[in-house]
Amino acid sequence: MSGVRKKPSYDAGRRIRWLMIAVVAAVAVYSGGWFWAAGMVDQTVTASANDDNAPVRFSCPGQDVRGFPFRIGVFCEAVEVAAVDGSFALSGGAVRSAAQIYDLRRVVAEIDSPVTIFDAAGTAYRFDWSAGRINAVTAPMNGRMAALEADDIGVRVEPVGDVARADSLGLYVREQGAALDVAMRPRALTVDPVLVGGRDLPPVGLDIDLRLEDWASTWASGPVATGRGTVNRAALLLTNDRGVIADGPFSLSADGLISGEFSVRIVDVPGVLAAARDVFPELAPQIETLAAAASGQASMPSDELSLSLTVREGRVFAGLLPLGRIPPVRLGLFSGL
Numbered sequence: 001m002s003g004v005r006k007k008p009s010y011d012a013g014r015r016i017r018w019l020m021i022a023v024v025a026a027v028a029v030y031s032g033g034w035f036w037a038a039g040m041v042d043q044t045v046t047a048s049a050n051d052d053n054a055p056v057r058f059s060c061p062g063q064d065v066r067g068f069p070f071r072i073g074v075f076c077e078a079v080e081v082a083a084v085d086g087s088f089a090l091s092g093g094a095v096r097s098a099a100q101i102y103d104l105r106r107v108v109a110e111i112d113s114p115v116t117i118f119d120a121a122g123t124a125y126r127f128d129w130s131a132g133r134i135n136a137v138t139a140p141m142n143g144r145m146a147a148l149e150a151d152d153i154g155v156r157v158e159p160v161g162d163v164a165r166a167d168s169l170g171l172y173v174r175e176q177g178a179a180l181d182v183a184m185r186p187r188a189l190t191v192d193p194v195l196v197g198g199r200d201l202p203p204v205g206l207d208i209d210l211r212l213e214d215w216a217s218t219w220a221s222g223p224v225a226t227g228r229g230t231v232n233r234a235a236l237l238l239t240n241d242r243g244v245i246a247d248g249p250f251s252l253s254a255d256g257l258i259s260g261e262f263s264v265r266i267v268d269v270p271g272v273l274a275a276a277r278d279v280f281p282e283l284a285p286q287i288e289t290l291a292a293a294a295s296g297q298a299s300m301p302s303d304e305l306s307l308s309l310t311v312r313e314g315r316v317f318a319g320l321l322p323l324g325r326i327p328p329v330r331l332g333l334f335s336g337l
Contacts, residue, residue: 062075128154145173
């Protein structure tokens with residue numbers, strides 16, 4: 001039996017030692033890479049803040065990069081942003097941001113209130129909330145996008161005072177080629193009567209989804225000359241299932257006057273028109289005309305009304321019947337943003 005070869009013994013301990021060495025080396029390399037990347041992020045943010053040629057300047061007191069081992073993000077004790085041309089300025093509370101190591105394009109951030117925005121005239125718009133969160137995709141992949149979600153949000157304008165409050169607010173923007181998609185969804189929104197001619201409006205929900213065409217060359221280029229867009233959905237909701245819903249193309253003139261053709265559907269006509277009578281008593285004849293039109297639409301449910309509205313430079317018509325005026329929309333602050 002001398003020709004039989006002896007099987008070498010299995011050295012499990014040696015293999016485990018090599019495995020441990022490989023794991024330790026991988027952790028060391030990964031840790032070194034993370035801290036190198038953190039240093040680069042810190043340098044990039046600092047360089048951007050100190051860029052004298054940038055159209056927008058910002059500061060991040062107490063700047064720190066955190067998130068090891070699987071995230072990376074910039075933390076600030078406060079944040080200040082200002083346009084060099086003086087068109088706007090912003091100051092806010094502490095900021096905490098994070099991106100997953102495997103997807104650095106997608107950034108999630110929290111910002112503490114209050115956040116105050118100053119326009120070119122020096123008017124201060126202060127926003128307070130109990131919780132605010134921002135999501136953003138910073139590199140192109142079906143367009144860049146950003147979203148702001150906040151709970152128990154209030155708006156104060158100096159020197160007017162508190163002007164609006166909502167239980168929650170969602171604001172979403174996304175680039176789609178040359179266009180910009182914008183959506184806004186406040187819930188239980190209350191507006192101070194001073195903003196609406198002394199009218200006492202009931203709490204409402206809004207569901208707005210629109211597309212702004214040629215965003216960079218018109219809407220974001222300062223004074224708007226021929227801004228165009230499409231309202232995919234604009235809903236004024238008294239409850240989750242009743243209110244006024246509209247859609248259609250529109251344009252905005254340099255004077256802030258809206259023109260467009262809109263299809264409008266009123267759900268729960270008696271309830272909506274009753275609320276409208278309380279808020280707009282001077283429009284009682286027009287409201288009664290709409291109520292009569294609802295009863296004459298055989299193709300619609302008895303509590304719904306469908307009609308077409310034409311808006312010409314802010315003046316609203318249902319056919320030949322004038323319904324009122326839409327006040328000018330001022331975009332000076334937002335064009336600066």
